[in-house]
Amino acid sequence: MDLELRHLKTIRAIADAGSLTRAATALGLAQPALSAQLKRIERALGGALFERGREGVRTTALGDLVLERARVVLPAVCELQEEAVRFARDGAEGYRLGGTHGPLLGGLVDRIAREDPGAPVTTYISWSEREIAGGVADGRLDFALVGVCGESGPPEAGRLAWTEVARDPVYVMLAADHPLAPRAEIDLAELAAEAWTDVPGDGCFGDCFAAACVRAGFTPACVYETDTASCVHLVQVGRAVGLCRATSVHASRPASGGPLSPQTPTRAKSRRPSAT
Secondary structure: OOOOHHHHHHHHHHHHHOOHHHHHHHHOOOHHHHHHHHHHHHHHHOOOOEEEEOOEEEEOHHHHHHHHHHHHHHHHHHHHHHHHHHHHOOOOOOEEEEEOOOOHHHHHHHHHHHHOOOOOEEEEEOOOHHHHHHHHHOOOOOEEEEEOOOOOOOOOOOOOOOEEEEEEOEEEEOOOOOOOOOOOOEEHHHHOOOOEEEOOOOOOHHHHHHHHHHHOOOOOOOEEEOOHHHHHHHHHOOOOEEEEEOOOOOOOEEEEOHHHOOOEEEEEEOOOHHHO
């Protein structure tokens, strides 16, 4: 895993909060999801960044080094982005939409075209929900359409106003000849021995899925993160079972257990009341 700006923000938030619980609240994440994310960051950096105690956490020597650099890099990148946005902004009218993979963005484009015919609509797609939300916060986009699950909140919660527009349950994608394919609903524990495939992203879903698997009594042995077409291929040839939204044309069976059984809220932020 390569170190990203979001990882530096996570490290800074934990250090500032002094505990994982308070940092999770500030970041809009469930505490187990933040703990899992921190472990991945520490593995990528080669050592522990925080020592945990009764009164919270404190940085290790490695943590001090990384935190010192993060406090320089993050403001510099933020300033660069703000300057670039001011330079590039042309004030064009219309709707600038951002979203991740899935059909809901297409549905939003269709609705805007019906309710405001003639208005120009542009779309921007990214695997990163934080990038999409940051685009709205910085004025490069007008709307963000992203998903959250479990107890996690949407990104940039302190800078954006979010409205729930749909609930999209999580489904398991199975090969037609899979032994569990005839079942109407599948318990997560029944798939403990399977390899998994899913599209990449930096939202809460990966951490929530990992936490749900732990509660079901297992840890996924293998998770292939790849594009949608490759996910479908891996499922079709029996190499993995896939995770997908109910709105996907490839949705197969609902998965029960943990945060996967409630419907997943999908939220949009708008700057124009007429488009919500």
